[in-house]
């Protein structure tokens with residue numbers, strides 16, 4: 743099967759001559775969820791930014807499969823306009839994505855229901871909690887129905903029910919064939935939901951592959967991901 747996204751980063755950083763990540767390669771496959779994990783400062787966000795074209799100093803080849811350039815990026819820190827309501831944010835995104843209005847009314851309404859946000863659709867996000875803002879970002883990502891989701895730490899603000907709702911939707915998207923690259927520190931959830939992992943440390947890939955591959959690399963054949971993480975970083 744062809745990957746939806748293929749990334750080969752030779753090096754990338756914020757200043758010339760000072761690369762923060764080196765030799766990072768990864769692929770996002772249809773229907774698969776790849777977890778990007780590693781300690782603080784390992785280079786995960788820099789890798790995501792490199793993929794999104796937001797890094798000034800970069801030598802890399804980032805390739806979406808032919809005709810599959812559509813991706814959604816869900817940032818760790820919500821970005822929003824103070825004067826637009828939740829529904830207006832979603833409408834704006836739908837307009838930018840070129841989604842047909844009838845389709846948007848249907849799928850937008852459905853997303854609000856799924857994330858239990860219908861009651862606040864006409865509220866301003868300035869008054870939302872952290873988790874509600876996170877949900878807004880996720881709904882905007884799901885509106886697009888992209889081939890590839892790039893999600894930066896989705897779990898921190900979400901309550902257990904919202905996490906379950908989010909994972910359920912992600913599962914639906916994957917069964918449609920979408921691929922996901924997700925950066926997270928929540929290793930027990932990652933272990934449960936990811937098909938494979940990229941484990942970064944000190945700006946490089948310390949290990950990659952399925953949980954089985956990561957366990958082999960760590961020399962811990964039965965261990966939870968957390969213990970492998972500990973050994974390899």
Ligand SMILES: Nc1ncnc2c1ncn2[C@@H]1O[C@H](COP(=O)(O)OP(=O)(O)OP(=O)(O)O)[C@@H](O)[C@H]1O
Nearest residue numbers: 756757762780781782783784785786787788789927
């Ligand atoms: N805007 C920036 N300008 C300069 N250096 C940066 C910038 N952002 C990150 N760095 C540096 O790049 C390195 C990798 O940081 P990065 O944010 O990619 O790590 P991370 O793995 O995402 O960490 P965390 O888990 O804490 O989010 C760190 O040494 C960090 O100090």
